[in-house]
Amino acid sequence: MSHRRLALKGKLSFSHPAVRAWLFQIIAIVVVVVVAIYLVHNTVTNLSNRGITSGFAFLDRTAGFGIVQHLIDYQESDTYGRVFLVGLLNTLLVSALCIVFASFLGFFLGLARLSENWLLRKLSTIYIETFRNIPPLLQIFFWYFAVLRNLPGPRQALDAFELFFLSNRGLYIPSPEAGEGLWAAIAAIVIAVAISVGLFRYNRMHQMKTGQLRKTWPVGLLLIVGLPLLAQGIFGSALHWDIPELRGFNFRGGMVLIPELAALTLALSIYTSAFIAEIIRSGIQAVPHGQHEAARSLGLPNPVTLRQVIIPQALRVIIPPLTSQYLNIAKNSSLAAAIGYPDMVSLFAGTVLNQTGQAIETIAITMSVYLVISLTISLLMNIYNRRIALVER
Structure with missing residues (x-):
């Protein structure tokens, strides 16, 4: 004891x-x-x-100013709380667009860096070394002031099929509006996807048991396309389209991709894709060369080797640095204030701060938004990273 x-x-x-x-x-x-x-x-x-009012009561006061782009209904008579939602959605929009575009472009460029084609390899190298060494703010200025602002006016706008119109006011495209058969079409898509996933798993189990490969995509494509069309034929059209038209000095109707959003999306996507391309290249080169030789000895074609053997192993090296690039996109989106895109920084840490004088509250809200966005991206990427990690047994 x-x-x-x-x-x-x-x-x-x-x-x-x-x-x-x-x-x-x-x-x-x-x-x-x-x-x-x-x-x-x-x-x-x-x-x-000093007699300075503090607190968040100002969020219920009327804003009194307009916002050129808003994904939700907004009027000048709405509150600062509504302005916060508009700025948040605009920030999420540009971050999501840049992440998608930069990922696809970076993946293609990373593969091009390893291509056996000399011209493709050199062009991708020039692209990467050029755009990743130019500050993103300068690239934003280039696309906004030198390119998009020099497009013709609305009356001389470039059009495609009289549906899409490009001018210095932005890109106007048809806007979808809900029809009477919308919910039936959504239900049909969900059912088609569920059946396709079940069929894919069944065919995969069949391949593991018998070695016979069954293609799932023809049936899945037929279901995903055919079932919604059948639902629309029975329950009516799922969507109606509002076509933009030139009225007076500008277009009315449809949706508009304003030049500020286009310039920001182009600049950040191109800038970040150069870094992602290097991450993809290094991740592929980190896979032992014996894996390439083993796949080649089995008679697998190069596309199948890349898709089924190399990329799944390279992802374990790619995901951690790729997470950092996604975080950089979310944080670099704050550069939108330099060209007047109505994001969180421009609206809340700019206009709202100047009108209300609530510097501490507005800055705290803006910082909290970017913190939450970054932590969410990190959480999702870490979850995916754990799913693909090798587990020793």
Whole structure:
């Protein structure tokens, strides 16, 4: 009994590494909390002494200004809280567009860097070395001021099939509007996708058991296309299209891709795709060359080798640095304020701050939004990274 007490006393003594580690962590947390409380109290006291109103009550006040692009209904009589939603959605829109475009372009360029075609390999190298060494803000200025702002006016707009119109006011495209058969079409698509996924898994199990390969995509494509068309024939059209028309000095109707959004999307997608291309190239080259030789000895064609053997192994190297590039896209989207795109920085940390004077609150909200977006991207990418990680058994 005495030996156990001595052992327990030794584990709980300050000389034990685990005890010291926990003690230092507790002290660090207490210091951070005390400093935070002091800063908050000091800020509130100074604001009160100067007669400056603090708090988030200003979110219920009328904004009184217009926003050129909004994904939800917005009027000048709406509140600052509505402005926050508009800015948040615009930030998410440009981040999502840039992530998709940069990923596809970067993947193609990364493969081109490893191509046996000399011209394709050199062109991709020039692209990567050029655009990744030019600051993104300068690229935004180039696309906005030198390219998009020099397009013809609305009356001389470039058009395609009298449906799409490109001018210095932006790209106008038909806008979809819900029809009477929308929900039936959505249900048909969900059913078609569910059947296709089930058929794919069944064919995969059949291949593992018998070695016979059955193609799933012809039946899946037929279901995904045919079932919604059948639903529309029975329940009516799922969508109606609002076609833009030139009325007066500008187009009316449809949807518009404003030049600010186009310039920001082009610049960030091109800039980030150069880094993603290098990540793809290094990830593929990190796969042992023996994997290429083993696939070639089995008679697998190069596209199948790349898709089934090389890329799945390269993803384990690609995903961590790719996450950093996605985070950079979300943070670099704040450069939109330089050309007046109505994102969180331009609207909240700019216009709303100047009108209300609530500097601390608006900056805190803007910082919190970017923090949440970055943490969400990191969480999703880490979940995917764990799914594809090798597990030793």
